[in-house]
Amino acid sequence: MGFLYILPAFALYGLFVLLPALDGAWISLFDWDGVTLAHWVGLGNYADALADGLVQQAFFHAFVLIVFYALAPVCLGLLVTAALSRHPIRGLTAVRTIVFLPQVLAAVVIGVAWQWMYDPQGPVNAALSALGLDGFTRAWLGDFGVALPAVGIIGTWVTTGLCAVLFIAGVQQIPMDRYDAARVDGAGAVREFFAVTLPGLRNEIVVALLLTVVAALRVFDVIFVTTKGGPGTETYVPTLLIYKRAFVSGEVGSAAAIATILTGLVLLVSVGIRRLEEPADT
């Protein structure tokens, strides 16, 4: 009886997500250029991928991006939350609306906006010059060594608002008497934050990490629009490699193998982060 109600949803999900995901794991066992006949190579594509310097580099970059997409935004989000939860703030709703805005914009639009920010003639360099820091100006996205952190900062900009809004909502769930107790004990702003706010936000922090770490591992649009992996291979990430191998250089089996590794990694990381959650009813 219930089956009939879920049938249409499962038909869509099964045909266009689940089956292709399994199909991808199957394709990854073949050497295939997308056109001619495929040859069975077993786990050969996986062995090649693990030994491939570019694949290693791409995954390494994804882990570096976790710092910018997840760790920095969580810390910054906590900082804003600490500032906004000590006393009623006038215009809190407006602040929330504005810091959340990057969440709803298309990544392509964000890429265009930041490419101009980072342009040699753009606002970032202009601001540095205005502060007398001419020595730091550069072509941010074209600079070896700086391009990856520069792309990472775009991620920080996007996800900080999400973390802040999550935490601000979470603070409102913390019972007031815990704050009162801390104040009676003479705790200042800093001690109150570490003794009450931070532990009270444990589950929100876990959720924020889950969302942002997965976002870091999956990043594609922003990199495709801004650097296309360059300069050199400085900003290559796994999804870009999947795209290039599957649709540009005709190494479909290899692309499918990288995709399967990425899926496994994302699922593993999600399960791992979930473990950090507080058990229910405590």
Add this chain to the structure above:
Amino acid sequence: MITSRAERTLNYAVALLFVVLSIAPLAGVLLAALHPPGALLSGISLPETLSLETFAAAWERGSFTTLMTSSLIVSGAVVLLTTLTSIPAGYAFGVIRFPFSNVLFYVLIAGIIIPFEAVIVPLYYSFRALGLTNTYWALILPQAGLQVCFGTFWMRAFFRAAPLELIEAARIDGATTWQVLWRVLVPIARPAVFTLIVLVFTWSWNDFLLALVMISDEGHRTAPLGLSVFKSRYGLDVPQVSAAAILVALPILILYVIAQRQFIRGVLSGSIKA
């Protein structure tokens, strides 16, 4: 609460700093787009005259009438398909008891986490084999397949919280399971459905990868894909590319202004319960 004047000032300063940093890149493109097409910009410069001619030029050159139409067709269809399939599925998982419902629910939820970037490769080759690339279906069906996971999850959460007495009262009046859903529950679920529509429309509108892979024909390009093509063609013309970016974002910005509460509540409660 007792907080010192100095601390209050500091807290407001932190809030202000975050607001400024959040807006800066968007203010940057807006400022750039207000310059005449082809103008060479340097740093933070204010336009001499205020005019929207760059937007008009970008609309013309980027064939935005076609782009916006494609995006509206695709996002509209995705919203319709996702909503109409998520409501009964969420109802089944939330209210009706049936065998394997837990396992099936977890299988469906996995779709929220599966990186779509990994599904795209086999999906493209299947659609090519069926001759469906360069059609709107190649965008609508996979997007709906993905969104239905969140949609079902979202509607289930609502139906589970719905008052049981209401369902039982309708049952006593002789309503069938199907009638309970559409006559009793859906009318009170209107705010939840509205939130779902807003979120699904936005995610669908913003999709880039699927369009990049599936669409090579100009007539079927969506707005974000069109922007990416526009940028690689006129990349050096900062005012025009900026104007094009704003045009792509505008429908979502308007939606956000109207429904920002729903946006934030939807993303928050969606992620916390997930």
